[in-house]
Structures are given as C-alpha cells and as structure tokens.
Amino acid sequence: MGFDEQLSASSAGLVPGPNSSPSVASLDPQDWPLFRAQSHRMLDDMLDYLQNLRRRPVWQPIPNEVRAHFSDPVPRAPAALATVHQEFLQFVLPFALRNAHPGFMGWVQGGGTPVGMLAEMLAAGLNANCGGRDHIPIEVERQIVRWMQELFGFPQTASGLFVTGTSAANLLAVLVARDVALGCEVRAKGVASSTTRLTAYASVAVHNCVSQALDLSGLGSDALRLVPVDNRQRIRLDALHKAIQSDREAGFTPFLVIGTAGTVDTGAIDDLAGLSGMASAEKLWFHVDGAFGALAILAPDLAPRLACIERADSLAFDFHKWAQVPYDAGFVLVRDAALHRQAFESSAAYLTRETRGLAAGSPWPCDFGPDLSRGFRALKTWFTFKVFGTEALGAAISENCSLARHLEARICESPELQLLAPVELNIVCFRYRCAKPDAVNAEIAIRVQESGIVAPSTTTINGQLALRAAITNHRTTRADIDALIDATLLAGHSLQPHSSPHGSHDLQPQEVAYS
Numbered sequence: 440m441g442f443d444e445q446l447s448a449s450s451a452g453l454v455p456g457p458n459s460s461p462s463v464a465s466l467d468p469q470d471w472p473l474f475r476a477q478s479h480r481m482l483d484d485m486l487d488y489l490q491n492l493r494r495r496p497v498w499q500p501i502p503n504e505v506r507a508h509f510s511d512p513v514p515r516a517p518a519a520l521a522t523v524h525q526e527f528l529q530f531v532l533p534f535a536l537r538n539a540h541p542g543f544m545g546w547v548q549g550g551g552t553p554v555g556m557l558a559e560m561l562a563a564g565l566n567a568n569c570g571g572r573d574h575i576p577i578e579v580e581r582q583i584v585r586w587m588q589e590l591f592g593f594p595q596t597a598s599g600l601f602v603t604g605t606s607a608a609n610l611l612a613v614l615v616a617r618d619v620a621l622g623c624e625v626r627a628k629g630v631a632s633s634t635t636r637l638t639a640y641a642s643v644a645v646h647n648c649v650s651q652a653l654d655l656s657g658l659g660s661d662a663l664r665l666v667p668v669d670n671r672q673r674i675r676l677d678a679l680h681k682a683i684q685s686d687r688e689a690g691f692t693p694f695l696v697i698g699t700a701g702t703v704d705t706g707a708i709d710d711l712a713g714l715s716g717m718a719s720a721e722k723l724w725f726h727v728d729g730a731f732g733a734l735a736i737l738a739p740d741l742a743p744r745l746a747c748i749e750r751a752d753s754l755a756f757d758f759h760k761w762a763q764v765p766y767d768a769g770f771v772l773v774r775d776a777a778l779h780r781q782a783f784e785s786s787a788a789y790l791t792r793e794t795r796g797l798a799a800g801s802p803w804p805c806d807f808g809p810d811l812s813r814g815f816r817a818l819k820t821w822f823t824f825k826v827f828g829t830e831a832l833g834a835a836i837s838e839n840c841s842l843a844r845h846l847e848a849r850i851c852e853s854p855e856l857q858l859l860a861p862v863e864l865n866i867v868c869f870r871y872r873c874a875k876p877d878a879v880n881a882e883i884a885i886r887v888q889e890s891g892i893v894a895p896s897t898t899t900i901n902g903q904l905a906l907r908a909a910i911t912n913h914r915t916t917r918a919d920i921d922a923l924i925d926a927t928l929l930a931g932h933s934l935q936p937h938s939s940p941h942g943s944h945d946l947q948p949q950e951v952a953y954s
C-alpha cells in the first residue's frame with residue numbers, strides 16, 4: 440500500500456488514524472504537552488551537566504544512605520516522570536563515575552560527546568532492532584563497515600559488526616579463527632570431538648579478555664601461549680617463533696596469533712609487519728586487538744605506526760574509546776566475510792529470508808555474531824563521524840598523545856617521581872619514589888581519586904605497582920596533567936614526606952551534595 444493509499448485507508452477507519460484514541464494499556468504519555476515540557480527540562484539538565492563537567496568531582500565515594508536508596512522493592516504503582524527524574528538528579532548523577540570528566544585518566548575510557556548523547560536519544564526513539572530485516576538502520580551500520588574497510592585498508596568484501604566492546608569483538612574473532620582451523624563441524628560436534636590441540640599466541644602484555652576468549656571458545660585459556668616482550672613491551676618475534684616451533688614438535692596445532700595495537704598497560708604497539716609475516720609463513724590466523732590503539736589510524740602523525748594492520752585477518756576495536764562515541768560501541772572487522780558468516784549463521788523458520796518485504800536484505804547482522812536483538816549502536820557512531828569528521832577525531836587522539844609526552848616530561852623533571860615504562864601512545868606509568876613503594880602508590884591512587892580532581896588507576900609494571908594515566912578523553916588539557924602531578928606529589932608527600940616543596944598539606948576532597 441502506497442503512502443497516499445495508507446492515508447486514505449486510515450481516514451476511512453480501516454487502520455488506526457492519527458486521531459484514534461490510544462490503547463488503554465499503552466505506556467505512551469497521556470498528556471503529551473506536559474511530557475514534552477518535562478523532556479525539555481531533562482535534556483537541558485543533561486546539557487548543563489556536560490557543559491559544567493569541570494565543576495564536579497571526577498568521582499566521589501558513595502555515602503551509605505545513597506547506596507541504601509537503591510534497596511527499594513519492585514515498584515508496583517506508577518510515579519511521575521518528574522519525580523523519578525529528581526531521584527536521578529539526587530541519587531544517580533552525582534555518584535556516577537565521570538569518565539566524561541577531563542580529569543578522568545583511569546583505565547582506558549572515552550569521554551563521549553553531547554552529539555553522541557543526542558544520537559543515542561534518536562536511536563532510542565526509533566527503538567530499532569538491528570539484528571536483521573530490511574530497514575535503513577542496518578544500512579547505516581553497513582556504511583560504517585564500508586568506512587572501516589576504507590580506513591583500515593581492508594577489502595570491500597570484508598565484514599564488520601557492532602558488538603558491546605573489544606572483549607566481545609576478540610571473542611568473535613577467536614571463534615571465526617577456531618572454526619577455520621577445525622572446520623565448521625565443530626559448531627555442531629563441539630571442540631571435544633576434535634583430537635586437534637589448537638594453540639594461540641600473544642604477548643604477555645595482551646589484555647586478559649583474549650585469554651577469556653580462548654576459555655569461552657572451548658579451547659581453554661591454557662591454549663593461549665604468552666610470549667615475552669622486549670623493553671618497549673612489544674611481542675618478541677624470536678620468542679614467538681620458538682614457541683610455535685616447540686608446540687608443533689610437541690604435537691600441538693598453532694592456529695592464531697594476536698597482535699596488540701596499544702597494549703592496555705603501556706600503549707605498546709606490537710610489530711604488526713613482523714607478526715603478519717610470521718602468521719602467513721606459519722599459516723596462522725592473524726588477529727589484531729586494537730581496542731583503543733587502532734583508531735590512532737585517524738591521526739596522521741600516528742597512523743604510520745599501525746603499518747600492516749591492513750594485513751590482519753580480523754581486527755577488534757572500540758568506538759567508545761578513542762572515537763569518543765558514548766558507551767557501548769565495540770566493533771569487529773573480518774577480512775573474509777564468508778568465513779565470518781559461516782562461524783555464526785544458523786537457520787530458523789521464523790528467520791526465513793525473502794527477496795522482498797521486511798524479511799529481505801540478507802545477510803543480516805545476526806548472521807555474523809551471536810546477537811539477534813541488537814541496538815542501533817551504529818547511529819551514535821555515524822553521527823560522531825559525520826559531525827566531527829575524522830580530522831577532528833584524529834586531532835583529539837594526537838593531542839592525547841602529546842599530553843602523555845607532557846606528563847612524561849613532568850615526571851622526568853620531578854625527582855620524587857619515576858617513569859616505569861616508555862610512553863608509546865597515551866598511557867603513562869609512573870610512581871612516587873619512597874620506601875614501600877607498592878603500598879604507598881596504591882594509597883596515592885586512592886587518595887587522588889577521592890580528591891575528585893583527577894582519577895588515575897594502577898597496574899603492575901615489571902613487578903612494581905604503577906600509577907597509570909590513560910589519557911583518552913578529548914576534554915583533557917595540560918592543566919589536568921599538571922593537576923595529576925600536583926595531586927600525586929601532595930598525596931605522596933603527606934604519606935611519606937620527602938624534602939619536597941609541597942609542604943604537608945593534604946588533598947581536600949571536592950564534596951558535592953546529593954540533596
């Protein structure tokens with residue numbers, strides 16, 4: 440039925456028209472003007488929040504009474520939207536972890552943007568289910584697949600899929616590689632039916648989700664061989680070669696090598712050219728975990744460091760990290776779409792494909808991963824790329840790395856501080872020099888986080904506890920880096936006084952009331 444015919448059917452009362460009365464059970468607003476006014480207030484509040492992020496602490500400890508607020512039983516009766524919104528403003532918003540805040544440097548988390556927030560609202564309004572069927576949100580996702588093929592030099596026949604994050608993307612890639620190695624019968628018969636003992640290889644600096652992916656694939660986390668790194672935390676190719684040979688001699692079947700473009704602890708980039716050469720010589724699947732580092736391809740000064748990423752058989756990364764797309768937006772790109780599809784597609788009568796109608800447009804995203812219900816993650820990514828363009832996104836990435844070098848310089852000129860790892864991209868690991876450095880630096884991290892000024896995290900580098908600043912937020916400036924140095928020195932000095940000029944002041948938490 441064409442649009443005009445539809446309208447005349449509606450006015451004839453054949454289908455519900457715009458003036459027909461709402462269903463009694465409908466959850467839509469009964470008073471749209473009132474709802475609209477409240478919606479605008481909520482939007483304004485959130486824009487105010489984002490505009491004034493700096494006035495709030497990065498994080499503040501959660502008082503017991505706030506935690507206790509969330510022990511109410513299931514609500515049976517309705518409440519006004521305005522009332523629940525007030526509850527959000529009082530009990531949720533002040534105690535959220537503000538990874539959007541310019542002082543947030545813990546772990547590796549992107550800052551999001553107001554543009555991404557609006558796009559999320561539009562996606563929620565459409566309530567699109569992007570598992571399959573023939574509708575334009577899936578074309579938006581396909582366009583992003585094509586953009587990623589172009590950016591990463593993958594062929595136009597490559598497939599791509601939005602997932603929650605790189606942990607999920609790595610798992611999907613391991614499953615594709617497993618099925619290529621064992622044959623697709625493994626999907627029906629299970630890994631226990633095979634006598635082939637597969638082994639995978641990555642450096643000791645690989646993210647632990649890769650080991651978990653091996654576990655979830657049924658191959659077992661012991662199948663992942665952790666190869667030593669060089670003094671820049673990059674996988675040692677000689678050790679990798681040896682590990683592969685000795686596994687072959689012991690009767691194992693090496694099938695997968697994983698390179699990391701931006702290791703989680705220090706931001707190291709493995710030698711992707713060397714890895715791809717070894718993978719092809721040894722006939723192994725070459726996967727790259729580029730959770731945050733892969734998108735350094737957008738920064739002209741950093742892109743050359745990712746040379747040969749285009750040779751990967753699969754690549755996992757997150758738009759929610761260095762592309763600043765709001766959580767969550769992970770992505771997997773697979774060079775050979777047919778291999779990707781054969782690892783996941785399955786048939787069911789209720790998912791029959793057609794050449795016309797809503798069930799057209801096969802293959803669907805659900806043929807490339809385990810999710811049948813999928814949100815419209817592509818829309819916030821599409822808006823982000825279109826509104827900012829890759830040049831601005833790349834410039835923010837470059838700036839993060841230049842801030843990391845500034846932090847490195849500040850550490851090197853401070854006698855109380857020690858750099859613990861080379862600064863490769865945007866991550867800086869360091870510590871306050873003192874007796875019992877592990878315990879003291881763990882306490883420094885907590886005190887600095889509790890101050891609400893900046894929030895580093897910790898990790899262990901060569902057996903030493905390190906303060907770790909992962910600068911991934913487009914809002915972070917030199918002043919925030921300087922604040923990290925000042926806060927670290929203040930906390931360190933108050934715990935173990937040096938002959939430091941910082942005196943004996945302690946960090947004062949930035950309190951923000953919740954009532």
Ligand SMILES: Cc1ncc(COP(=O)(O)O)c(C=O)c1O
Nearest residue numbers: 547604605606646702703730757
């Ligand atoms: C190198 C690396 N791989 C994988 C992950 C996991 O990504 P996600 O948290 O999006 O699942 C991270 C997270 O920081 C990472 O840095």
